Amino acid sequence: MNLLYAQSGGVTAVINASAAGVIDAARKHAAIGKVFAARHGILGLLDEALYDTAGVDTAALLNTPGGAFGSCRFDLPSEADEPAVYDRLFAVLQAYRIGGLLYNGGNGSMDLIVKVAESARRRGYPLISVGVPKTVDNDIEGSDCCPGFGSAAKYLATSMREAGRDVAAMTGRSGRVFVMEVMGRNVGWLAASTALAARSADEAPHIVLMPEVAFDEEAFLARVRQVVERLGYCAVTVAEGLKGADGRPLMEQARDARGYVQLGGAGEEVARLIGERLGYKHHYGNPDYLQRAAGHWMSATDREQAYAVGAAGVELLMAGQDGVMAAIRRLSDQPYCWDVIAVQAASIANLERRVPRAFISDDGLHVSELGRRYLLPLIAGEIAVPCTDGLPDHYIMDFPLMPRLLPDFRRSA
Amino acid sequence: MNLLYAQSGGVTAVINASAAGVIDAARKHAAIGKVFAARHGILGLLDEALYDTAGVDTAALLNTPGGAFGSCRFDLPSEADEPAVYDRLFAVLQAYRIGGLLYNGGNGSMDLIVKVAESARRRGYPLISVGVPKTVDNDIEGSDCCPGFGSAAKYLATSMREAGRDVAAMTGRSGRVFVMEVMGRNVGWLAASTALAARSADEAPHIVLMPEVAFDEEAFLARVRQVVERLGYCAVTVAEGLKGADGRPLMEQARDARGYVQLGGAGEEVARLIGERLGYKHHYGNPDYLQRAAGHWMSATDREQAYAVGAAGVELLMAGQDGVMAAIRRLSDQPYCWDVIAVQAASIANLERRVPRAFISDDGLHVSELGRRYLLPLIAGEIAVPCTDGLPDHYIMDFPLMPRLLPDFRRSA
Structure with a gap:
């Protein structure tokens, strides 16, 4: 079985750490063949623009902000509205023997997980779809915080x-x-x-x-x-x-x-x-x-969590947990303890978590003590990123895309 | 003999490193009594708003951006136009037995050095005035580069x-x-x-x-x-x-x-x-x-130079070099070697060093190889600044000002 990983929505300082978590975890599973990465998210899957991540240096990915494989802003239409998009999507998955999808994004990406998982079930295509959360906005429900924030x-x-x-x-x-x-x-x-x-x-x-x-x-x-x-x-x-x-x-x-x-x-x-x-x-x-x-000033806690949700995504996938998102659960504030759990993507997709009133001061012009208590552990820890000539070194994907197997696809819409 | 140090113009990530250089160097001279720092530059001298730096933790100053003693934007008028300002200035210097002035700023500050040095000579007041360069704009003539840039x-x-x-x-x-x-x-x-x-x-x-x-x-x-x-x-x-x-x-x-x-x-x-x-x-x-x-991402080279011009300023002052600025001289690009020399403040005050045409690409839309060669060593080196709870620790002056000895002063203009 091969896996597909893709990045979606606005990128962050640590979304590549989630990619590293996915790739590293997959490399440890004998049952997993290749991990493909789509260029520019779901668009790369539709375009059949795929990288083989076999040669990717995951340690270098960890220090690189932005999305190494390219991201996109694209709302997947419903299958009822555009069945051809889903036909194409599963044709590409089938051509590359992809049995697991890890989609790394925000609220909209979790909606994609729900849609693709439902379509696979209807089609009888053997696919496990898992969401990996990411957003600087911290607005995904179901996760105590979001990697990137x-x-x-x-x-x-x-x-x-x-x-x-x-x-x-x-x-x-x-x-x-x-x-x-x-x-x-x-x-x-x-x-x-x-x-x-x-x-x-x-x-x-x-x-x-x-x-x-x-x-x-x-x-x-x-x-x-x-x-x-x-x-x-x-x-x-x-x-x-x-x-x-x-x-x-x-x-x-x-x-x-x-x-x-x-x-x-x-x-x-x-x-x-x-x-x-x-x-x-x-x-x-x-x-x-x-x-x-700002990869030069990452939160060590944030990067660790980004890596962890990527790695946990692979474990959830291998355990057959279809249509879930790997979420951060807070166990205690001080000392800050957390773990990664699975939440149903359908229960949180397209929601938007706002700052609770209790985290805002009474006059509405500042943050309350409760809010500070929530926020404080998330920025903890510094990372000395490798630099050359005074500037951070970044990992830049310079592999060619996989040679294409299928004909071009153009949306009729 | 006591010294007076003051900060002027837009502050930088490392102007406090120059302050640390001044204070540390002065502490090594038995002939120097106190180092006073004026609050908000020359305005603090006129207002008689002075700190005694005896208790200042210079190691902590090194990691603190902004101007710990406060800065100002104030062009000292000529003595011909406003003699009362100069009378006041020397009255304060005399009241605190100040024999050395170190003014840390840009082009305008070097003009102040020239004016004060000339006035002291005319008055027969025993004062040595030395400029310490500072500006993110890098536009001071006579110095290969400017601390802060x-x-x-x-x-x-x-x-x-x-x-x-x-x-x-x-x-x-x-x-x-x-x-x-x-x-x-x-x-x-x-x-x-x-x-x-x-x-x-x-x-x-x-x-x-x-x-x-x-x-x-x-x-x-x-x-x-x-x-x-x-x-x-x-x-x-x-x-x-x-x-x-x-x-x-x-x-x-x-x-x-x-x-x-x-x-x-x-x-x-x-x-x-x-x-x-x-x-x-x-x-x-x-x-x-x-x-x-951005004190969290200082250039180690820049901070070293900021400290060095502060310390060298004290040495120039003790050597009786009146009306000079401590300047950086580049000895070689690769390896990058530099030292600190004295240049006459009068020869560079109020000038503005622009980027030479040779540092700009022929089409005017980028930087030339020569420009890159000049710039590259100035950003070299990272510094892991001390942090608590994920954020840099800063030194905050919390000493009271010295009790005042003189009556209030108000400019008649």
């Missing part, structure tokens, strides 16, 4: 901590505000993680704005003024998906009011507001892709 | 290298472009440093736009299209101060054309252009303060 969180909390030192030093007689925008269209997990940067109430960030709490302009500005009057400066984290009281993203409102589209998101709008309403000097930073690609 | 360069080159992996993985059938904006209003040193991220022509960044080369929209867009057609994606570095053929910053032009001010700079405008003219998907990142505060 811890490293992005560590990077952002460190960045806020360092920028806080900078702004504090530059503070003169006039107030100064730093706004950092972080990813999170619907959930505030990454924004919340920056709260860890503050070891006291005086340290940055002083305010954390999450999409889970409707933006209250007046309350926010009053708090900024308070902090500036106390410390001379203020540092604010803004999730890109921050929403107003009417539930509309801040950016949409700004677009309507001003008649143009900004590339910067809610953070830019919040920074503008501070300048216009309070007259403080302000700076706006947006690390964008940097936050999910 | 190497760490920001290492951070930005690493960030571009990592983001490049991300964009490459996410590339599907449509083109995708990532634009990273970096600091540099007038000089392209930081933009140039990101070129180190590419170990081959296929790796990010594929284009580097510096203020030294007038932005040629058509040539730029043609190159973006070329790269996307070859690789499927393209990564671009844009210096915030990028200028058009008429010498005007891109951002001013955008403001005039669209009637509004963006907080994002030239990078946002370039990203918008790619979307409008080429129709490619695009992402825009702007690390802002993060790039000059």
Whole structure:
């Protein structure tokens, strides 16, 4: 039996560690022949663009951010809508004698696991499908946390901590505000993680704005003024998906009011507001892709979990657990203990886990002690990645694709 | 004799290493009594806001980004214009028996060294004034490189290298472009440093736009299209101060054309252009303060040089070298050898060192081999900074200021 592994959705600093976990675990099973990796996720399976991972250096993969095999954003249509897509998919699986599918992605990827597993059962095709979770957004239900999140969180909390030192030093007689925008269209997990940067109430960030709490302009500005009057400066984290009281993203409102589209998101709008309403000097930073690609500053805990869910995915598959996702279960906070369990993909696919109210401070402008307690272990541990000439070494796939066995496929839609 | 040390201008990841160099070197001289540090640069001297550094843990300072004593942006007026400022300055120096001034900053700070040294000579006040260079912009003349630059360069080159992996993985059938904006209003040193991220022509960044080369929209867009057609994606570095053929910053032009001010700079405008003219998907990142505060990813070479110019400043001062700056001299590229020499502050103050044409590729869209050769040693070496709970430990000044000896001072201007 051969396996197929593929990466899907936005990549992370440690998704390749999950790939390494899959490949290493599979190499230990005599019953597993080849592990193929699809280029650009499910699209590579449909296109028959496959790598043989036999020669992949998994130790080097561990230190490489991004998706070594390429990822994609593609929602698999239902079989009722596009049966030809499923016919093709199973034709490729059959041509390569693939009996196990490991799909490494977020909520949408778990939906794919459900759809493919159901189709295989209907068709009587012998396939075990297992989901391997991945997302910097930390929004997959059923897993205590998601591999990829811890490293992005560590990077952002460190960045806020360092920028806080900078702004504090530059503070003169006039107030100064730093706004950092972080990813999170619907959930505030990454924004919340920056709260860890503050070891006291005086340290940055002083305010954390999450999409889970409707933006209250007046309350926010009053708090900024308070902090500036106390410390001379203020540092604010803004999730890109921050929403107003009417539930509309801040950016949409700004677009309507001003008649143009900004590339910067809610953070830019919040920074503008501070300048216009309070007259403080302000700076706006947006690390964008940097936050999910920061392989030079991975969380050791996160990378270990990413590897573990990949390896566990293979074990679940070999145990015949079809249609499940390998999930992280938290056993205790301090000391932090966790293991990997199986959850039914169908029970969690397409859901979106938001930051619970109890993790947010009462005033809605910061993270609660309970939230800190949840977040803290996820960023623990540093990894000295190998470097040459001052820069991290990355593993770059330079094998050719497998020669194709089947004719071209084009979706009729 | 006592010394006064102060930090000025935008802070860096390693300006506190220069402070550590000053304090450590001074502690070895029996002839030196106390080392005072002014809070917020020269403003702290005028305000008589001084710390006694006797209790400062210099080993911890080494690992702390930002300016531990506070910095300022303040151009010292000429003595002819504001004699009262100089009267006050020397009154404070005299009250604390300060015979040596070490001012840690950029081009403007070297101008201060010149003005204060001249005034002291005219007044017959026994003072030796020495400049200690610092700037992420790398634009001080007379020094082969500037402490602070190497760490920001290492951070930005690493960030571009990592983001490049991300964009490459996410590339599907449509083109995708990532634009990273970096600091540099007038000089392209930081933009140039990101070129180190590419170990081959296929790796990010594929284009580097510096203020030294007038932005040629058509040539730029043609190159973006070329790269996307070859690789499927393209990564671009844009210096915030990028200028058009008429010498005007891109951002001013955008403001005039669209009637509004963006907080994002030239990078946002370039990203918008790619979307409008080429129709490619695009992402825009702007690390802002993060790039000059990234203490978790310092260049070991840079920190060593920052410490060395601080320590050398004390030695120059004790040798009676008045009105000089401690400068880095490059002795060889490979192996990289350097030492610290004295240059006359008057010969370099207020100048601005731009990226030489020979460091830029012929087409003006990247860095030349000569440029790479210059930049490469400056980002060498990693430092494992001490961390607690996954985040870097920082030294935070928590001593009270010295009790004041003099009455308040207010500038009549």
